[in-house]
Amino acid sequence: MLEDKKKKKNPGQKLLASLPSMTVLLQNDEVVNLIAEYPERYVQKCLREILDDTRQKILKGKITDAEQTPDISDVISLARKRVKAGLGNKIMRVINGAGVILHTGLGRAALSDSALDALTEASTRYSLLATDRDSGKRGDRFSHTDELLCELTGAEASLVVNNNSAAVMLALNTFGAGKESIVSRGELVEIGGAFRIPDVMERSGTIMVEVGTTNKTHLRDYRNAITEETSLLLKVHTSNYRIEGFHGEVGEAEMSALAREKNLITVMDLGSGAMVDIRRWGVAHEPTVPQAVKDGMDIITFSGDKMLGGPQCGILIGKKELIAQMKVNPLMRAFRCGKLTLSALNGTLRLFLNPDTLPQTHPVYEMIGTPMDVIKLRAQRLARRLRAIEGFKEAIDISIGTGLTEMGSGSLPARGIATHVVAMTPKACSAENLSTALRQATPPLFTRIEEEQVKIDARTITDKEVVWIGEVMREVLGRI
Numbered sequence: 001m002l003e004d005k006k007k008k009k010n011p012g013q014k015l016l017a018s019l020p021s022m023t024v025l026l027q028n029d030e031v032v033n034l035i036a037e038y039p040e041r042y043v044q045k046c047l048r049e050i051l052d053d054t055r056q057k058i059l060k061g062k063i064t065d066a067e068q069t070p071d072i073s074d075v076i077s078l079a080r081k082r083v084k085a086g087l088g089n090k091i092m093r094v095i096n097g098a099g100v101i102l103h104t105g106l107g108r109a110a111l112s113d114s115a116l117d118a119l120t121e122a123s124t125r126y127s128l129l130a131t132d133r134d135s136g137k138r139g140d141r142f143s144h145t146d147e148l149l150c151e152l153t154g155a156e157a158s159l160v161v162n163n164n165s166a167a168v169m170l171a172l173n174t175f176g177a178g179k180e181s182i183v184s185r186g187e188l189v190e191i192g193g194a195f196r197i198p199d200v201m202e203r204s205g206t207i208m209v210e211v212g213t214t215n216k217t218h219l220r221d222y223r224n225a226i227t228e229e230t231s232l233l234l235k236v237h238t239s240n241y242r243i244e245g246f247h248g249e250v251g252e253a254e255m256s257a258l259a260r261e262k263n264l265i266t267v268m269d270l271g272s273g274a275m276v277d278i279r280r281w282g283v284a285h286e287p288t289v290p291q292a293v294k295d296g297m298d299i300i301t302f303s304g305d306k307m308l309g310g311p312q313c314g315i316l317i318g319k320k321e322l323i324a325q326m327k328v329n330p331l332m333r334a335f336r337c338g339k340l341t342l343s344a345l346n347g348t349l350r351l352f353l354n355p356d357t358l359p360q361t362h363p364v365y366e367m368i369g370t371p372m373d374v375i376k377l378r379a380q381r382l383a384r385r386l387r388a389i390e391g392f393k394e395a396i397d398i399s400i401g402t403g404l405t406e407m408g409s410g411s412l413p414a415r416g417i418a419t420h421v422v423a424m425t426p427k428a429c430s431a432e433n434l435s436t437a438l439r440q441a442t443p444p445l446f447t448r449i450e451e452e453q454v455k456i457d458a459r460t461i462t463d464k465e466v467v468w469i470g471e472v473m474r475e476v477l478g479r480i
């Protein structure tokens, strides 16, 4: 009697019993095929996890009828997804409709063909990475990018490390460890993640001496702070935010004059490091590397995957004897990068020898330099393609509007590049739901939500991707 009652109260027992057993699953042809491709133990683990998850849902009352309970083909399809998510190609290509050109979460810069060719050439078999072909002896791995960097920036010498954070750390550690480094309070920035100037300075072993105030620092502030213990003056480009109003900082030229007078070194963390003045494409000003060299900064550091649009790396340029000192710092071995990076960087840098053709040769500059009328045509083509999909008009209102593309990665803070967007308002679900579904499609499409609309920026997608977005939408319409 008691048992009967319990059974009635717990209809889950029947659902639990309806789940396929591991023995049955392992005999299924689809599972056998999956095991031919992936390790059996891993496939079994994923199947077990799916079954366990389902059992838990039944026991907790989240699944209450047969309709919601996965059958054998559902279990297999979920397990296949899990196996592929775990052991398949994870760094999947995505479509960036979000309108952020250097999107750190999406891999920052889109690489040029020139970079890819150089990378393939150097990496498929063997290369002259660190060998001098004349002597046959060990050469300098930085020789492949050194002349280019010097030619492009006007510096005497260069060095390449894993990222700009490592570059800043290396410079501060080499010249400032155990001594004082002076920095303006207005430049103690956080760049996102763990990169905060005060923390990096502390870890480098230098003693941070703050001068000035948040909004104003004068040359006399630096001058008054210089002591016997001072090693260097640090200048940081406050790349990801902008102070409006009563604001003043000491320029590079003034600072380097003071450093020369006092026999100190100047180190500048330039952040995004534009090689060319991007105002030529009608975009707001971003300080350039050649200008910082002209202004007399001794060491300048910047990222390889921001405005340069190359692989992730950090570049140090400056005075020959200072670069030589950094090369022999023991940290260098930990910070140095490999052939993938150096070859792709070489292929990227070569494009800057001819800045006029950058919009044709470099995807980042194509995005920056494409005129508004061309972007508008792309947006219109995308909207036409979407409207033509069966069931689209019933599910989603669509229009074309203007907007702003962001440079991203802390370049051009608070100033965008004018663009055209395709704006979608789903009728039966929220903008959030639509944008999530688009992200989960194959390939994933990233959008941005503004004013309750899902927007696709036509500046950060290619013409080929316009076609793909049509396919993505077809897949998603059935799910929202």
Ligand SMILES: *Cc1c(COP(=O)(O)O)cnc(C)c1O
Pocket: 163, 164, 165, 166, 191, 195, 236, 237, 238, 239, 240, 269, 270, 271, 272, 302, 303, 304, 313, 314, 409, 410
């Ligand atoms: C982006 C940035 C960094 C960090 O560079 P990574 O290459 O991402 O390590 C450091 N300083 C400034 C000013 C930056 O803009």
